[in-house]
Amino acid sequence: MKERQHWQPEEDRLLRTYVKQYGPKEWHLISQCMGKSYLERWKNCLKPGIKKGSLTLEEQNLVISLQAKYDNKWKKITSKIPSCTAKRLGKWWEVFKEKQLKLQQQ
Known part of the structure; x- marks a missing residue:
């Protein structure tokens, strides 16, 4: 089984930069720049508006x-x-x- 690789802060910054540069729907362009599960990371962790913390x-x-x-x-x-x-x-x-x-x- 593959060891899970954790995202580093620099990778998060890079992903945010690419999303800002190409737009939040241009994943085919971003995929040429990123090697990890960039789309899942964006949707589940970095996308603006995603609530952190407990549910009310x-x-x-x-x-x-x-x-x-x-x-x-x-x-x-x-x-x-x-x-x-x-x-x-x-x-x-x-x-x-x-x-x-x-x-x-x-």
């Missing part, structure tokens, strides 16, 4: 409600909560379910 209680309730409606279609759910990524909501949901299961077992 209101956001948590919205995720629970939307998950009941759309199941685990996280991309669809993020269209209703644009400050969060599908990856982040999916991870939050897994932790939430685990906590609920533990509470039920008590």
Whole structure:
């Protein structure tokens, strides 16, 4: 199994520079400059507007409600909560379910 490579601050700066230079939709041009999973890094970590930190209680309730409606279609759910990524909501949901299961077992 390949060892996971972590992004370095210089790589983040470089990615931001390329996105600023080419635009946030010109991934074919950026791919010629970057070797790692640049698109995932941008979408999940660096894209302006992506919220850092915990979900608010209101956001948590919205995720629970939307998950009941759309199941685990996280991309669809993020269209209703644009400050969060599908990856982040999916991870939050897994932790939430685990906590609920533990509470039920008590």
